[in-house]
Amino acid sequence: MNRVGIVGVTGFMGAELARLIIPHPHFELTMACAGSSAGQKLADLRPGFGALGDLLVAESDPAKLAENCDLVFLALPHGKSAEIAAALLQLGVKVIDLGSDFRVKDRTVSEALYKRPAPSQELLDQAEYCLPEITGAPSKDTKLIAAPGCFATALTFLLSGWPDEQATVFGVTGSSGSGIEPSAGVHHSLRTTNFTAYKPLQHQHIGEVSQTLSNLGKDIEIDFVPHSAPMVRGIHLTAVCNRPVEELETNYAPLKRHPLVTIQRGVIPMGAVIGTCRVLIGLAPNPDNTKTTVCVAIDNLLKGGSGQALQIANLLYDLPETAGLPLIGQWP
Ligand SMILES: NC(=O)c1ccc[n+]([C@@H]2O[C@H](COP(=O)([O-])OP(=O)(O)OC[C@H]3O[C@@H](n4cnc5c(N)ncnc54)[C@H](OP(=O)(O)O)[C@@H]3O)[C@@H](O)[C@H]2O)c1
Known part of the structure; x- marks a missing residue:
């Protein structure tokens, strides 16, 4: 042992x-x-x-x-x-x-x-x-x-298969991401009746994400807007890419060999990863398959x-x- x-x-x-x-x-x-x-x-x-x-x-x-x-x-x-x-x-x-x-x-x-x-x-x-x-x-x-970091983990998965030089990402997180110390942002009475963006375009995790992408030879301008939602666990990211779904499936395919990653076509239920160390990636095309919505979900306390x-x-x-x-x- x-x-x-x-x-x-x-x-x-x-x-x-x-x-x-x-x-x-x-x-x-x-x-x-x-x-x-x-x-x-x-x-x-x-x-x-x-x-x-x-x-x-x-x-x-x-x-x-x-x-x-x-x-x-x-x-x-x-x-x-x-x-x-x-x-x-x-x-x-x-x-x-x-x-x-x-x-x-x-x-x-x-x-x-x-x-x-x-x-x-x-x-x-x-x-x-x-x-x-x-x-x-x-x-x-x-x-x-x-x-x-928790958002950094989810963002890095999303951007690892991103084909463009810019990405606008909408993120949602639960209150456990802020730790046990009480504050107005995690106070139950205020959080359960609220939903708000915070640190728009200035979240500190962008630093480590850019560093990792740069080590992979990728340079992506990241416009990230996190939101605090009335839930305890979970992170869900959403971004829209102007590419057909097959191209993105090819880009994310190298992740499929990893035991904790699941990639599926369509949107994803964040609840499926809560209590697990898994990463769920969803790729949902628009009706004429010219654009794809890319979603990533993790449990911030586990995979995050x-x-x-x-x-x-x-x-x-x-x-x-x-x-x-x-x-x-x-x-x-
Ligand atoms: N929460 C998340 O989703 C998440 C995800 C990824 C990474 N992280 C990172 O993980 C770290 C811990 O986060 P957390 O959410 O678990 O924080 P937390 O709930 O606030 O817990 C902090 C812990 O640190 C202890 N502590 C504080 N000052 C100490 C000191 N001087 N010496 C020894 N122990 C001390 C506290 O013990 P006492 O109560 O005895 O003081 C408590 O056990 C943070 O850096 C956070 O950013 C958090």
């Missing part, structure tokens, strides 16, 4: 990761850490973990993590990963970061996007950005992996976050890519 730790286990990402890792056939959760909730029983904080009994949330101490773990997942608020990642790397522990600290390689671009100091260039250079179906599996000797981080870990340890990942959606 490979020994793994989670830092940020009480958050949306960390708790979802713990839910996947505890029954995983090849990983053992040896440390579950957080910040202000350290010292309490995980089951007292998150009743869903009741069956685990007395598992205590530990302090996020790099030395203890290094004693007990070969790999640590960081599921921390933005800007909090760099310091602990540096300490863990020094102690010889591999790190997969679910946050944004290491995603953008250019410090100037990173600081402009995130409005905070970026990690050192040395750390950024060490980090490998991994979206398995697009960038390939991580190198076996990599020590630090940056897992993609924790599930993808575990997929990366499976690949890093040469395990079956989908080990421990949920593949069948909840219904209803």
Whole structure:
């Protein structure tokens, strides 16, 4: 068994990761850490973990993590990963970061996007950005992996088969994308009666998407307008391309060999991916097949976050890519 730790286990990402890792056939959760909730029983904080009994949330101490773990997942608020990642790397522990600290390689671009100091260039250079179906599996000797953002994951799938130099993409996300900290945007009373665009044409994930596309030799001007919808999980993207459906089916065909990706003709029900680590891509032509609507759906907490981080870990340890990942959606 490979020994793994989670830092940020009480958050949306960390708790979802713990839910996947505890029954995983090849990983053992040896440390579950957080910040202000350290010292309490995980089951007292998150009743869903009741069956685990007395598992205590530990302090996020790099030395203890290094004693007990070969790999640590960081599921921390933005800007909090760099310091602990540096300490863990020094102690010889591999790190997969679910946050944004290491995603953008250019410090100037990173600081402009995130409005905070970026990690050192040395750390950024060490980090490998991994979206398995697009960038390939991580190198076996990599020590630090940056897992993609949730919108970035869906956008990169959509744009990987996009044939034009410009794309206008309409996106929808649920409230869990913002984490557990309450704010007006995720307040139940305000969210369930509302639907609104936010960060139009300026979402920070465009930085990592452009970087990935550029590495693939693609230069696409991305006009992305995300919307917050009255739902908890899920991301759905829509874009219209002035090409017949067969051309797009050819473009997206290389993704078909990946076990988590399904491509189908027509629109797609986002509910089919909720609770799974799958990616659903729909290609719907207009009546005279001169234009195609391209849709992509993922569960932001799974393929958009924790599930993808575990997929990366499976690949890093040469395990079956989908080990421990949920593949069948909840219904209803
Ligand atoms: N939510 C998504 O859909 C999604 C998708 C992809 C990536 N991400 C990224 O994943 C990361 C985690 O997101 P989230 O939604 O899970 O956030 P979250 O719900 O706010 O959880 C944050 C976690 O970090 C812990 N924490 C905060 N400060 C800490 C510190 N100084 N030391 C140790 N632990 C600390 C918290 O523990 P305490 O409660 O004990 O303080 C909590 O467990 C973020 O960077 C986010 O951008 C999120």
